[in-house]
Amino acid sequence: MCGLTAFLRLSGDKTCPQDKIEGASPPDLKSQVDSSLDLIKHRGPDARGQWFSPDSRVGLGHVRLSIIDLSPAGNQPFHDGDDNVHAVVNGELYDYEKIRAELAEGYDFKSDCDCEIVIALYHRYGESFLSHLRGEFSLVLWDAKKQLFIAARDRYGIKSLYYTVVDGRLLVATEMKCFLPFGWKPEWDVVNLRDKAWMYGPSMFFKDVHRVGPGQYLISRDFNAAEVKTYWDLDYPSKHHVYPKTEAETVERVRELLIESVQHRLRADVGVGVFLSGGIDSSAVAGMTAHIIQQGKSLGNDASGKLSNLTAFTVQFDKNSGFDESDIARRTAESLGIDFQTVLLDEETIASKLEDTVWHTETPIPDVNGMGRLALAETARAAGKRVILTGEGSDEHFSGYGDFLWSYLREPDHAWTSSSDAGAQSAEMWEVANEMVAKGVAGTVIKSTDTEAAEKLNNSSIFPRVEWVCQLPFDKWTDRYTRGRPETSFAESFSEKVLADVKGKWHPLHSSQYQWTKSVLANYILRYIGDNIDMVHQIETRPPFLDHHLTEYVNQIPPSLKIKYDTVNRTLREKHILREAMKPFVTEEIYNRMKQPYIGPTQYKKGGPVQKALEALLTESNVRELGFIDWDTVQDNLKKAFRDQNPVYFRSTLGVAQLVVLGKRFGVKRAQDPKAEAVGDGGPTCPCVVS
The missing domain is CATH 3.40.50.620 (HUPs)
Incomplete structure (x- = not known):
């Protein structure tokens, strides 16, 4: 159980200037990966590791919580004997001792860690190695010889795995906040919020941020745009x-x-x-x-x-x-x-x-x-x-x-x-x-x-x-x-x-x-x-x-x-x-x-700690800063939630407060009505663009 962050510099991204595709220098990349891992350091207090390709086009970062094989040999990233295949894994893989025994003749294991079987299985089965994994996991694997990048998630989505593209780089991480040090500027996706699509589809409530679905993997060949495939x-x-x-x-x-x-x-x-x-x-x-x-x-x-x-x-x-x-x-x-x-x-x-x-x-x-x-x-x-x-x-x-x-x-x-x-x-x-x-x-x-x-x-x-x-x-x-x-x-x-x-x-x-x-x-x-x-x-x-x-x-x-x-x-x-x-x-x-x-309960005493916490978040300035929530209705719902002990209004109130927390901590700019912007100052015309 750990946390990971990774990047792949894509080729031919027409939306990004060439100088940005060339990207940051190696010291800058190390700093970005370090800062990304800092945001999830609680997930892995026992060890931290990074790996970058010689041309700095690929990078892997990992923080480790030691569960199986507590020795430094289990620290990640993992590398094969030829220093060709590299991987970071978050999760727990079962039946690994049996798999190790089956693969030991053809692969030189360097630890007793369950997650090392990922590279061994990839060597044996290629892209279909995911079907041989049993457990809860997310992972990123890079095959330098084949220039193949794979980011995968377990069959049920027990482990999270998100991705986006920023300045010509495909970013993959355990949590969305890991994208922030790479220059990601989060914007609300109001359409997905309105339609509740983030509750079932691949796209999140932040624009252009997606998740790898349960039983799916993201794959990029030769640094080209990634595609999503299903393995289960x-x-x-x-x-x-x-x-x-x-x-x-x-x-x-x-x-x-x-x-x-x-x-x-x-x-x-x-x-x-x-x-x-x-x-x-x-x-x-x-x-x-x-x-x-x-x-x-x-x-x-x-x-x-x-x-x-x-x-x-x-x-x-x-x-x-x-x-x-x-x-x-x-x-x-x-x-x-x-x-x-x-x-x-x-x-x-x-x-x-x-x-x-x-x-x-x-x-x-x-x-x-x-x-x-x-x-x-x-x-x-x-x-x-x-x-x-x-x-x-x-x-x-x-x-x-x-x-x-x-x-x-x-x-x-x-x-x-x-x-x-x-x-x-x-x-x-x-x-x-x-x-x-x-x-x-x-x-x-x-x-x-x-x-x-x-x-x-x-x-x-x-x-x-x-x-x-x-x-x-x-x-x-x-x-x-x-x-x-x-x-x-x-x-x-x-x-x-x-x-x-x-x-x-x-x-x-x-x-x-x-x-x-x-x-x-x-x-x-x-x-x-x-x-x-x-x-x-x-x-x-x-x-x-x-x-x-x-x-x-x-x-x-x-x-x-x-x-x-x-x-x-x-x-x-x-x-x-x-x-x-x-x-x-x-x-x-x-x-x-x-x-x-x-x-959990939905009824709390008037003037109590829960109401005070919600009132502190749901100020007029905080709600209006979201840009897509009606302030008058929020005020009314907040009153009804505690005055009338109404569970429907309590849940709605709590939901808005949670969006306020996300907006503040992620630094999300206020959403604007694009048509109003276009009339007022010739602003952008696509939906839900932040100011």
């Missing part, structure tokens, strides 16, 4: 294909794959712990970890076999908020015999961590759960841990959200012939589902208002969910700078093959799982309550549910084994197959408990 994607069987396994066989295999995934993620030369909530996902991870320790396996660098050395860390919200699960988590920890630590997230803590959460995640998500995750990481670090296992990805695999419930009911499940009713999605089941949603048991489900787009997406509620997350009071002038139909843009962000599969091949449940995984999981969950916030305190988080060996099996499981209807009790049980597979490792309370998402 989610897939599901035809909804008419009959599932050949029994429920018992499926339960056993899911259990085997999950235990194997957890075992891989317990391998470390440092202390390991778990994040624990009141749900089955993290509880199952804790339970499996305890089980593995009892089988005589090591917990990171601890081979004592003592369950009490396994620590579970839990956020404790206000007991009266309706969001606190710490009592349930405590009972789980006690049943397992493991250590338990709560982290109180009171108003003072939320207010004090608000700005840092936004700066480090680079993600304006209007929830306080990010502040909770930051507090958890801080506590885990203080307890001597560097690796933490988490529960992200379970809901996406096993259908844990209310949005999936409705998708499941849209069509019969022909893949599961053991179903008591081949047309199982009956009127009775719809009635039960509506009752669950009305009571809040399954969470709110938001219907689409774009009929044409909804048809393309097989009537999923995923984009309405994305829209609901980011509700901002835009200024009137921005109305003319939208794509018109945001949900249509969401649909068109997927390939023709995916849209064809969504429409005709996959069951609606699987279609919704795909859409959610590519948007909310990758760009909200894994960013705002994931790696970038955990690494502030040098915590490497590992999600066992996000393992492609598990995914490729679970995606074949029919919908009726993921969501099961109980005809006797008239309930729809989400994550049924997971519950059965994890039954030996969780309490009866957890086994029977309905899904409760990890979100």
